[in-house]
Amino acid sequence: MNIAKSVSLFQQAKTLMPGGVSSPVRAFRAVGGQPLFIDRGEGPYLIDVDGNRYIDYVLSWGPLILGHAQPQVVRALQEAAAKGSSFGAPSPLEIELAELIRTFIPRIEMMRFVNSGTEAVMSALRLARAYTGRDKVIKFVGNYHGHADMLLVKAGSGVATLGLPDSPGVPAATVSNTLLAHYNDLDSVEQLFDEHKGQIAAVIVEPVAGNMGMIPPLPAFLPGLRQLTSAHDALLVFDEVMTGFRVHPGGAQTLYAIQPDITTLGKVIGGGLPVGAYGGRREIMEMVAPAGPVYQAGTLSGNPLAMTAGIATLKQLQSPAAWEHFERVGSRLLAGLQDAARAAGVPIQVQRLGSMFGMFFSAEAVSDWDTASGADSRRFAAYFQQMLAQGVYLAPSQFESGFLSTVHTEVEIDQTVAAAANAFAHLATESAG
C-alpha cells in the first residue's frame, strides 16, 4: 500500500503539532506505523491522501452514526452555514435539538449545550458538587471522561493507550477529591461510601465502558450504583458521551432501565460537529446559571451548525429501520468474527450493543480494567496492521470501541470478516512459528 503522501505530511505535521496530531490516540503509537492523513469520507469509507480506501469503524470516534458526508446532514449544514455559523444568541435550533434529545431520553428534563464531551462532564460534576454541597467524586479505573484535571486519573482511552496512569500538570490537590473504584465491582464503591461518609457528591460512570475497549456492565452493577448513590444522597452521573444513541435509542439508561440524576452527551448529538450536553432532573438543572448560581458558559455553545447537524442526525435515528439495521449487520459482524477466530484457533472476546462493539485478544472474559489490560496488546497491534493493509480502518488502540453506521451494509461486513479471517490465520501462524 502506497502511503507516501501521508508519510511526508506526517513529517511536516510533527514540526507543527506535538506528535503530529491534534489528539493523542490518532498517532498510532500503540500499534506502530504512522497515522494516515485523510482526504475525505464517503458513507462507510475513509479515503486517504494517497487514494487508499478503507472501511471505517472509527467514524470520527463515534459521532458519524449515519456515515461520512450523509447527504441530508450535508444539505442541512449548507443551508445553515449560509445563514451564519454562530450568533452568540439563542436560536430556535437549540430548542429543536433539546426537544429531540428529550424525546429519546425523557430523564433529561432540561439540558445545557456545550462544545465537547470533556466540557459536558466537567460542568456536570461542578453541578453535582453544588447540588449536594460535597466535594468528592467516585470514578472507575479505566473509565474515561475527557481530559478535565480532576478526572485524569487512571483513565482509559488515550491515557491507557499511552500507559500514562496520571498526567503531569494535574495538581495533586485537584485529584485529591477523585476516589477510584473498580468497574463492575460494587464492593469497591460501597467501601468508598463507608470510608467517606457524607462527603461524596457523585458517582460518575460510563454505563457501558467504551474507553478501555468495550465492556458491558454485569447485571447487578448499574442497579447497585443507583441503590448506593440514593442511599448515600449522592448523585448518579451517567457519562453517555459514547453510549448515547449508540447502544439503544434511549442510551444505556433506557437499555438497562436505570434513572441517573445527570447525563452527559456528546459525539452523536453533534452529527460530526463539536458538541456536548449535560442534563437531567429539572430541579438539579435549574441550579445552572442564569437560572441558578452554578456558573458555566461558552462562546460557541448551541451554535446553529452543531445544532443543525445534530437535528438532522437524530431525526434519522427516529426510524426503527436504523435500529433494525444495527441489529442485522452488527450480529453478522460479531458472528463472523467469532467464527473466523475459532477456525484459526485464536481466542478472542467480542461484545456488541446496538452500533457499538469491541474485541479483545483474550481467552478470559473481560469485565474491568485488570482483565482488559491483561488482553494481548501485541496481538492487537499485529491484527490492526493486518486489517489496515486489507482496507479496514479500526481504532489504533485496543482500549477503544468500534462503531457501525446506518450505511455499513452486509457487503462491508462480509469484506471485514474475510479480512479478519486472514488476519487471524496470520496471527495463528506467527505464534506457531
Ligand code: HOZ
Ligand atoms: N475521546 C476519543 C477517544 N475515545 C478521542 C480520540 C481522538 O479523537 O483522537
